[in-house]
Amino acid sequence: MKANVYAAALGLLGLALTSNSASAQAPAPHRTCASVEVLAAQLAADPGLAQRMAAINNQAAQFAKSNQATNATAAVTLTIPVVVHVLYSTTSENISDAQIQSQIDVLNEDYHKLNADYTKTPSAFAGQVADVGIQFVLAKRDPSGLATTGIERKSSTTTSWGTADKIKSTSTGGLNAWNSSQYLNLWVGTIGGGILGYAQFPGGAASTDGVVISPVYFGRTGTVTSPYNLGRTASHEVGHWLNLNHIWGDDSGACTGTDNVSDTPNQGAENYGKPVFPHVSCSNGPNGDMFMNYMDYVDDNAMFMFSTGQSSRMNALFGTGGARVSLLTSMGGVAPSGGTCPTPASLAASSLTNTSATVSWAAATGAVSYNLQYRVSGATTWTTVNQTATSKSLTGLTAGTTYQYQVQTVCSGSSSAYSGIASFTTTGGTVAYCASKGTSVAYEYIDYVALGSISRTSGADAGYYNGTASSTSLAAGSAQTISFSAGFTGSAYSEYVKVYIDYNQNGVFTDAGELVVSAAASTAATTRTGSFTVPTTAKNGATRLRVVLSDNSATTSCGSYSYGETEDYTVNITGGARLDGTTVRTSGTTGLADQYTLYPNPATSVLSIARPLNMDPEQAFSVRVYDVRGTEIKGLSFVDGQLNVASLRTGIYTLSVSDGSKTSHQRFVKE
Known part of the structure; x- marks a missing residue:
């Protein structure tokens, strides 16, 4: 059993080369799988992926607990329709239908314990050899409901596709995925760099979901190259697609990683070639490593089993x-009978409000009814509605939220594939800001603010002025100078000025980089200036600029303070991207009002966690840290709101914060 402790950070995961410049596919000296490197890039680009993967892992753990008796099923429980996209620049890369079918045959044998070589499993592990209960079939019906062979081909001038998913998009010369909620997409094309293949784990983007394999390692006939000529590269990569990790836990031999499966021995590092049993590492004798497992790196003829724990983890995806x-x-594996049952087209959304929307589609010939699926964008489960009409009013939605939807035609005796995913965003969702006001302006106040087209000279405004009707545009990445001055009644006192901009538009000014100017104390009534640069990652659109003048250096962006004044304005950000914020969103009923702030992010040794402004300063809270596989990391010190992360390796982690009644989740980066 793998130790449930820290697995290796992203920078040390896997050993695959990821060169995009190799011009030819030479036989690899060792099996190289780039799935973990691809995952690292996806985690860096998608702030929500780590949390989605953690939820998937939690569901798998619960499934294992409640389905112990079905871990080693002997019956077929699922047949997955497969589409194979072949991209070729040479005749040999345009592999035959027979070679493709041989790969489907291998998958069916390996995932259904029909491979003759499973009997080679050492007696120590023989009782753990699993019939996963999953079969595969080349698609017989395409996403439009038409008959298909499940194979599509495209000639290309690209000789090496690399691992940046260019092979998966027509816009970059490849072929688009078929609806990944209904098909397993397999792309066959030379990857380069000695890489045999790579897969996308569950939770990633639908448009890139699937597996890529170089043609000389696909199937067990035709152009395949020894020692990876038995189709086991696909067995390995489809295992990743079904949420399996490398059996050694990707910890570079540290013996501290985990593959999130309970019945695989703790293993030091990957094995190559044809190891001799027992091969002992990490003090796992006398039986040693389960190197004959499909999720190790041994030669094709040396791997021939999944464990019962791995079977449970894969089957959890379908629970x-x-x-x-x-x-x-999915109807992708069912041939159309008689006339086809066409997939709905012309999806559209209208009548958008804060909490409702109407979605519609064109009538399909032969339709008896339609299945409509919708979900919050990024969620892993759908809400399904069956109806006969070609439109549906959706209610009870959340303001300012993007939803995805797709439609399936139900005909007499058959159904179409689901349409491609469409989306809409509800209106509203206006951000509410905390109040900020000086109790007294008897002595000092703001009498001048200027930034871009904002220029206002004034007297005292009772401690607060709402100038949000005045606005100016700020380009992301641009250097800016704001001018301000204090007005005095009688004697001049030392005044501090702080300027805030809510760059990520989340309703607070406590995120990193949002205090843009902090001017030292001055008794001068003359105009002063402060300079700042708008982050290139700021979110486009209108957001709040707040200027706070106070005689107290401890005055912040929110709340009442004794002497001074606050003024609010609007700035419009242009040319930016959404900020990868450091504010934790809670799952409690108070929603956006409850916000923890993480800083600095990225962190090197200490990560500070600040309570929400509306939280009792004496209220205790606890934290947990998870790696990219959803495995909790133990032994980190958390004292007085500071988490010691010095022992973590470089990578991306998920922080969960709990105050006993609600739990928050956010990603942070360890440098």
């Missing part, structure tokens, strides 16, 4: 709440 449960109802 209640599973990330790939939609494949259970």
Whole structure:
């Protein structure tokens, strides 16, 4: 059993080369899988992916607990329709239908314990060899409901596709994925760099979901190259697609990683070639490593089993709440009978309000009814509605939220594939800001603010002035100078000025970089200036500028203070991107009002966690840290709001914060 402790950070995961410049596919000296490196890039680009993966892992753990008796099923529970996209620049890369079918055959044998070589499993592990209960079939019905061979081909001038997913998009010369909620997409094309293949784990983007394999390692006939000529590269990579990790836990031999499976021995590092049993590492004798497992790196003829724990983890994806449960109802593997049942087209959304929307589609010939699925963008489960009409009013939605939807035609005796995913965003969702006001302006106040087209000279405004009707545009990445001055009644006192901009538009000014000017104390009534640079990652659109003048250096962006004044204005950010913020969103009923702030992020040794402004300063809270696989990391010191992360390796982590009644989740980076 793998130790449930820190797995290796992203920079040390896996050993695959990821060169995009190799011009030819030479036989690899060792098996190289780039799935973990690809995952690292996706985690860096998608702030929500780590949290989605953690939820998928939690669901898998719960599934294992409640389904112990079904870990080693002997019956076929699922048949997954497969589409193979072949990209070729030479005749040999344009592999034959027979070679493709041989790969489907291998998958069916390996995932259904029909491979003759499983009997080579050492007696120590023989009782753990699993019939996963999953079969595969080349698609017989395409996303439009038409008959298909499940194979599509495209000639290309690209000789090496690399691992940046260019092979998965027509816009970059490849072929687009078919609806990944209904098909397993396999791309066959030379990757380069000695890489055999790579896969996308559950939770990633639908447009890139699937597996890529170089043609000389695909199937067991035709152009395949020894020692990876038995189709086991696909068995390995489809295992990743079904949420399996490398069996050694990707910890570079540290013996501290985990593959999130309970019945695989703790293993030091990957094995190559044809190890001799027992091969002992990490003090796992006398039986040693389960190197014959498909998720190790041995030669094709040396791997021949999944464990019962791995079977449970894969089957969890098709249980209640599973990330790939939609494949259970896919019609992609069923040939159209008689006339086809066409997939709905012309999806549209209208009548958008804060809490409702109407979605519609064109009538499909032969339709008896339609299945409509919708979800919050990024969620892993759908809400499904069956109806006969070609439009549906959706209610009870959340303001300012993007939803995805797709539609399936139900005909007499058959159903179409689901349409491509469309989306809409509800209106509203206006951000509310905390109050900030000086109790007295008897002595000092703001009498001048100027930034861009904002220029206002004034007297005292009773401690607060709402100038949000005045605005100016700020380009992301641009250097800016704001001018301000204090007005005095009678004697001049030392005044501090702080300027805030809510760059990520989340309703607070406590995120990193949002205090843009902090001017030292001055008794001068003359105009002073402060300079700042707008982050290139700021979110486009209108947001709040707040200027606070106070005689107290401890005055912040919110609340009442004794002497001074606050003024609010509007700035419009242009040319930016959404800020990867450091504010934790809670799952409690108070929503955006409850916000923890993480800083600095990225962190090197200490990560500070600040309570929400509306939280009792004496209220205790606890924290947990998870790696990219959802495995909790133990032993980190957390004292007085500071988490010691010095022992973590470089990578991306998920922080969970709990105050006993609600739990928050956010990503942070360890440098």
